[in-house]
Amino acid sequence: MSSDSVTTPTNFIRNIIIRDLETGKHDQIVTRFPPEPNGHLHIGHAKSICLNFGVAAEFGGRTNLRFDDTNPLKENEDFMLAIMEDVRWLGFEWDGLFHASDYFQQLYDYAVHLIRTGKAYIEELTAEEIRAYRGTLTEPGQNSPFRDRPAEESLDLFKRMKAGEFEDGTLALRAKIDMASPNINMRDPVVYRIRNASHHRTGNEWHIYPMYDWAHGISDAIEGITHSLCTLEFEDHRPLYEWFLENIPAPSMPRQIEFSRGNLDYTVMSKRRLRELVEDGRVSGWDDPRMPTLAGLRRRGFTPEAIRAFWADMGISKADSIISMSVLENAVRNDLNVRAPRTMAVLDPLKVVLTNYPEGETEWLDAPVHPQNEEMGTRQVALTREIWIEREDFMENPPGKYFRLKPGGEVRLRNAFIVQCNEVIKNDQGEVEELRCTFDPETRSGMPGASRKVKGTIHWVSAVHGKPVEIRLCDRLFTVPNPLGEKGRDYREFLNPHSLDVICNAIVEPAVAEGTAGDFYQFERTGYFCHDNVDSKPGKPVLNRIVTLRDSWARIEKEIAQGKR
């Protein structure tokens, strides 16, 4: 309704929190972001980060970063460090930094409590047997023969498990709940398993490690988390989350609330698939600029501001969704349009000689850094007799709507003057090799004659001052919107062969070649580009295309090609 007022978009979780504050259920809200350090964060995680940190900040609460490091086989320090870097880069700072492994002793003590109260037992069935006893989706499970063993016996076994007396997989601690429950999670879930493995934080201290369901809820309770926000697949686990906390002397009672993941089209968004792409060498790493990982997006040149704005726009709900990539692209264009310095760069150079311009002369022209923001100042652009223009800005036999250079035609050189094409020089293969043009000195930018109108304006770079750079044209990783949704086909079949096209000899204004990692620009009429934070080196600049500019000519051109115009 309110179109002219900027309000924080609401969602069902925010509404719950507002109510909890109003009713006095909580004085302060506490959330947490709980990644498992077994891979890199992706833009879907950013949704959760923005939600958890955002909603706590809005209501003066706190947010912890807690690593869910209960599986030493898959987790490590490197992932942990990378995750912290990603969260900070996104623009958030945690109040407390914790690890589930910080609570291993308490988790153990609570398990002892559960055994003592007759609500857990040591299982001797093998994993396969447990599966067989569990029943199916439509048939109830059967009680384990070890289910009713004396608590003392279980306690003794549990202590010996902890002491490292048993091999992996031989015993397990199970909660005694209900083998006939229609919710399979309640059919005596495993609470602890034996893993004689070294943990990246606790070393060889433990031989048993808690399962997610046990560790997560209790960790939340220990930290006084008020709202434990997670994704939809944990909805079935909520009864278990609550059962555990109700059956131990829990220090607090957090509430788990589920929301839907945020998927994007033309990519994949699970750590498992992303890991496969990395390990199969389909991409150069977790930070490949085509990856939807935060490391990849950062390297590509996406800004944290754009990603935050994107998720703020998207909102939170419980409906499964695959968001159109165009929405993300819009968010980054909106952000970069305001902030990116403008510059001219020629991606596919075609030489132009200005025949009436003196040889050997260089003239420095003033050009605005940003046409809508004078405060960003001006830059000097070198003009010489020989310049490069974009090959696609010249056509020998153009269609009617073509506003760029053509034989005998006129066009404005951005920030300079109007030129006319007099001669087209071709090589033996008949390819256009060079254009001979004359310029009209009266039409120089800033002079009275500059008001003369021509249809088109094109960008250019001095052939003597321009610097060569490598440019990586990043595009969508897959050729279909939902690579995982193509029945009977492997998603890798749909990898886009042109997701990363490399241009070795693009020409840029000298200042761009001097840029350093992370510097971004708008190449006028082309798109937004950013110095690659890994491969761009002094003397050997490499820039990634973050996103193209919107291009209405491309649509017209396509329609012409299809004979619609």
Added chain:
RNA sequence: UGGGGGAUCGUCUAGUGGUAGGACUGCGGACUCUGACUCCGCCAGCGGGGGUUCGAAUCCCUCUCCCCCAGCCA
């Protein structure tokens, strides 16, 4: 033929009994020394069927479709 969730323009999302709104996309136009930006306009939706009501996206019944769960993963 178990349990848990979800269906609102092409996409995402508001709306919780009183004219279905926004963003993105698309289309048309204005402006333009970026075919960008900006501005204006347009197209487009309550999964189906019943019921309650003066009035239903919203309440009730029913049907359909989609997602998740049978790890000693998270």
